[in-house]
Amino acid sequence: MTTIPSDNHACLVPAAVAPTLWQIFLEFLLIGAVSFGGGIVAYERILLIEKRKWLSADSFMATLAISQTLPGLNSVNMALLAGDQLRGVLGALAATVGLMLPGGAFVLLVGVAYSAGGQHPFLNVLLAGIAAGATGLLASVTYTIGKRHFVRAKSLFMIISTFVLMSGFKLSLVWVLLVMVPIGLFLYRPEQQS
Numbered sequence: 001m002t003t004i005p006s007d008n009h010a011c012l013v014p015a016a017v018a019p020t021l022w023q024i025f026l027e028f029l030l031i032g033a034v035s036f037g038g039g040i041v042a043y044e045r046i047l048l049i050e051k052r053k054w055l056s057a058d059s060f061m062a063t064l065a066i067s068q069t070l071p072g073l074n075s076v077n078m079a080l081l082a083g084d085q086l087r088g089v090l091g092a093l094a095a096t097v098g099l100m101l102p103g104g105a106f107v108l109l110v111g112v113a114y115s116a117g118g119q120h121p122f123l124n125v126l127l128a129g130i131a132a133g134a135t136g137l138l139a140s141v142t143y144t145i146g147k148r149h150f151v152r153a154k155s156l157f158m159i160i161s162t163f164v165l166m167s168g169f170k171l172s173l174v175w176v177l178l179v180m181v182p183i184g185l186f187l188y189r190p191e192q193q194s
């Protein structure tokens with residue numbers, strides 16, 4: 001492992017895969033360009049773990065967990081945190097700008113086109129297709145990331161309970177967290193050593 005110095009901290013990355021700022025920007029630009037409508041976290045996982053091997057699976061999951069607790073989009077938070085791990089503040093900036101640039105440009109162009117003729121049936125079909133593809137991709141990455149938890153009784157209880165509270169009872173995220181966090185803390189409390 002080689003230590004790559006960045007602003008105020010160092011990130012451990014194998015010397016053979018130490019990314020440059022330009023590489024980080026281009027990879028996240030590609031993710032932003034091919035993932036309209038959602039599914040960006042799936043692409044980030046493929047890039048960071050499988051394709052470039054810039055992060056381990058455990059590091060990715062920790063980064064994902066942190067990104068979900070921060071305000072804003074998980075995918076942007078992931079880009080920011082992953083870029084920071086790879087190259088510090090400049091890496092975070094490169095990853096975030098790269099990820100957001102294609103989507104921002106696309107939304108601007110679609111907004112202009114929609115204001116010119118938003119009732120066109122083709123545009124509605126296109127947007128519905130993008131939404132369907134994003135739903136499938138999110139389902140796939142959810143299964144890939146969490147498949148080992150779908151067979152554990154405690155984890156399955158937490159997943160189903162959260163789903164029922166949000167979808168069945170239509171509780172807001174705050175109320176679901178107020179209910180599920182204490183239950184999760186109790187279920188996953190450390191075992192006492194005698």
